[in-house]
Amino acid sequence: MSNVVNAPERVAPDTLARVQAQIELLGYQPSRAAQTLKQERAGAWGIELNSAGFGRLGAILDTFLIELTTGAAGHGSHVVPFTAPDPLDPLPAYERFVASRVADGFVLTDTRTSDPRPAWLDAHHVPYAAFGRVWDDPGVTSWVDVDGAAGIDAAVRHLAEQGYERIGYLGWPEGSPVGDDRRSGWARATADLGIAHPEWQATTPQVIDAASSAAAGLIDAVGTGGALVCASDALALGAWRVLVERGLEPGVDVGLVGFDDTDIAQALDLSSLHQPLDQVAERVLHVLGTRADSRDPSVGGLLLDPELVIRSSSKPAGDRTKRKEK
Amino acid sequence: MSNVVNAPERVAPDTLARVQAQIELLGYQPSRAAQTLKQERAGAWGIELNSAGFGRLGAILDTFLIELTTGAAGHGSHVVPFTAPDPLDPLPAYERFVASRVADGFVLTDTRTSDPRPAWLDAHHVPYAAFGRVWDDPGVTSWVDVDGAAGIDAAVRHLAEQGYERIGYLGWPEGSPVGDDRRSGWARATADLGIAHPEWQATTPQVIDAASSAAAGLIDAVGTGGALVCASDALALGAWRVLVERGLEPGVDVGLVGFDDTDIAQALDLSSLHQPLDQVAERVLHVLGTRADSRDPSVGGLLLDPELVIRSSSKPAGDRTKRKEK
Numbered sequence: 001m002s003n004v005v006n007a008p009e010r011v012a013p014d015t016l017a018r019v020q021a022q023i024e025l026l027g028y029q030p031s032r033a034a035q036t037l038k039q040e041r042a043g044a045w046g047i048e049l050n051s052a053g054f055g056r057l058g059a060i061l062d063t064f065l066i067e068l069t070t071g072a073a074g075h076g077s078h079v080v081p082f083t084a085p086d087p088l089d090p091l092p093a094y095e096r097f098v099a100s101r102v103a104d105g106f107v108l109t110d111t112r113t114s115d116p117r118p119a120w121l122d123a124h125h126v127p128y129a130a131f132g133r134v135w136d137d138p139g140v141t142s143w144v145d146v147d148g149a150a151g152i153d154a155a156v157r158h159l160a161e162q163g164y165e166r167i168g169y170l171g172w173p174e175g176s177p178v179g180d181d182r183r184s185g186w187a188r189a190t191a192d193l194g195i196a197h198p199e200w201q202a203t204t205p206q207v208i209d210a211a212s213s214a215a216a217g218l219i220d221a222v223g224t225g226g227a228l229v230c231a232s233d234a235l236a237l238g239a240w241r242v243l244v245e246r247g248l249e250p251g252v253d254v255g256l257v258g259f260d261d262t263d264i265a266q267a268l269d270l271s272s273l274h275q276p277l278d279q280v281a282e283r284v285l286h287v288l289g290t291r292a293d294s295r296d297p298s299v300g301g302l303l304l305d306p307e308l309v310i311r312s313s314s315k316p317a318g319d320r321t322k323r324k325e326k
Numbered sequence: 327m328s329n330v331v332n333a334p335e336r337v338a339p340d341t342l343a344r345v346q347a348q349i350e351l352l353g354y355q356p357s358r359a360a361q362t363l364k365q366e367r368a369g370a371w372g373i374e375l376n377s378a379g380f381g382r383l384g385a386i387l388d389t390f391l392i393e394l395t396t397g398a399a400g401h402g403s404h405v406v407p408f409t410a411p412d413p414l415d416p417l418p419a420y421e422r423f424v425a426s427r428v429a430d431g432f433v434l435t436d437t438r439t440s441d442p443r444p445a446w447l448d449a450h451h452v453p454y455a456a457f458g459r460v461w462d463d464p465g466v467t468s469w470v471d472v473d474g475a476a477g478i479d480a481a482v483r484h485l486a487e488q489g490y491e492r493i494g495y496l497g498w499p500e501g502s503p504v505g506d507d508r509r510s511g512w513a514r515a516t517a518d519l520g521i522a523h524p525e526w527q528a529t530t531p532q533v534i535d536a537a538s539s540a541a542a543g544l545i546d547a548v549g550t551g552g553a554l555v556c557a558s559d560a561l562a563l564g565a566w567r568v569l570v571e572r573g574l575e576p577g578v579d580v581g582l583v584g585f586d587d588t589d590i591a592q593a594l595d596l597s598s599l600h601q602p603l604d605q606v607a608e609r610v611l612h613v614l615g616t617r618a619d620s621r622d623p624s625v626g627g628l629l630l631d632p633e634l635v636i637r638s639s640s641k642p643a644g645d646r647t648k649r650k651e652k
């Protein structure tokens with residue numbers, strides 16, 4: 001049947017005439033959507049949304065979803081979100097999406113150690129591209145990520161140039177690849193600059209109250225004229241709260257830099273590292289398109305630098321003196 | 327052709343035999359996806375995402391999208407996000423989605439006065455359901471909304487019961503239907519309780535710096551022992567900042583209630599009004615399903631009450647005294 005409609009030149013004239021007559025008789029109408037289907041393409045990429053990592057303070061996945069949606073439309077495709085009933089065991093949700101052919105492939109976010117998804121998708125020949133490195137398996141290259149270590153490194157150098165003397169780090173507990181990567185940027189830059197003090201660090205989960213408690217001791221340690229670089233804007237908010245409660249002005253008494261350039265950073269005038277999510281989305285779509293067309297998994301991983309957005313929480317020393325003399 | 331495959335009993339036996347022979351010859355395989363297509367259903371609902379109202383502090387649409395995605399899966403459908411290149415003229419984006427049959431209907435958010443979408447969708451017989459009243463046209467009933475006035479009313483009564491004496495309102499500039507509705511709850515409750523002071527209000531756009539400026543004067547007006555009800559958690563954060571900078575403790579010196587129960591409210595331990603987004607999503611999907619099945623536009627609008635989540639920013643007078651004596 002498909003040849004009669006799509007490639008009549010390949011069908012014997014006799015067969016062609018008879019089937020075309022049936023088509024006319026029975027009112028069969030080829031539709032563009034049905035023809036797309038025959039190419040076995042849904043024209044859509046699935047993306048798992050997770051209430052723990054989406055729409056939360058300091059999360060940037062909602063902005064990423066908008067960039068991805070807009071970018072996909074430019075490529076004639078769509079993005080179809082789904083949720084896993086059990087986020088700790090997401091594979092059944094991926095399997096259901098593959099079986100129902102709703103999506104041609106997946107955008108992975110929140111990549112983690114022992115992530116079961118890349119191997120499963122590879123085994124089932126389902127194309128994917130990850131926003132986030134596949135940390136366990138350097139052989140997997142279908143990813144785009146933002147270089148957190150480079151970003152934190154740049155924040156430390158910026159604070160040092162502004163004249164802040166003791167630069168501490170407020171990060172997440174050890175063991176998360178993203179967190180450990182960001183901390184390594186602080187360790188590297190302070191070592192390079194000859195201002196390394198490994199004890200000027202504190203860890204806290206991504207909860208503002210806990211961040212305030214952790215920041216309090218660190219602020220005591222670096223003191224006035226010191227500065228904190230934070231693994232996220234949520235942690236920076238925790239530190240900001242301690243400063244304000246103590247009557248200290250961020251950027252004047254103690255420097256402060258966050259990560260993610262969220263609404264919070266903009267609202268509180270905090271310097272912060274901005275992830276180039278438009279470029280991440282564009283690259284993810286490029287990798288997906290390439291893999292879907294050629295089943296070629298050799299598209300390389302790509303690491304993008306975040307951009308340091310400088311606001312009043314990291315003023316230069318001259319401005320700080322002026323402000324204080326007022 | 328479709329009758330031969332899907333309803334062979336409706337086709338003359340002669341025709342049936344001939345076409346079935348062709349089907350066998352040419353290897354035509356009916357697929358479940360193709361059969362769904364023939365029913366002219368994409369099995370998906372479109373939703374416009376807008377970077378101004380999505381993923382922002384105090385916005386709840388990212389959480390709503392997760393609820394909608396999870397709920398749709400329970401109904402065997404999907405949600406397909408899209409963005410309008412020009413958010414002020416969104417109709418071309420809707421038109422493109424309808425033409426390409428990616429979605430069977432739409433979930434509208436961010437309903438506003440002079441919203442062109444309901445009339446356009448009605449004229450094109452495209453089912454939709456709105457999260458948000460269609461403010462201009464009470465005849466349109468395909469909506470679910472949260473009763474902001476009732477929520478703010480409950481917050482005022484709660485603060486009065488806790489012993490706060492002067493209750494002010496920090497809201498958005500007049501003219502937005504959602505904002506005016508929320509303010510009306512404050513006006514109504516304070517009038518009912520005999521504690522109306524129309525001058526104890528201030529307006530500010532949804533920007534934290536501006537909210538702090540507006541809150542400063544209002545905090546002067548209500549003074550210690552007074553309280554502020556805010557149109558959003560973002561405005562409450564602006565007020566919270568002023569209190570902390572002045573060395574005043576929220577809930578001890580001045581009561582504070584926000585709206586939306588965001589991460590910010592949870593992080594700063596602010597009482598806030600929680601929108602029942604799971605119920606909103608379920609109702610939106612019910613309205614859509616009903617309209618798509620029966621083209622029956624008579625499903626009524628539904629107004630749900632938000633739930634007041636009480637935290638330390640609205641402590642009872644007894645606790646406040648105890649705290650102060652410490």
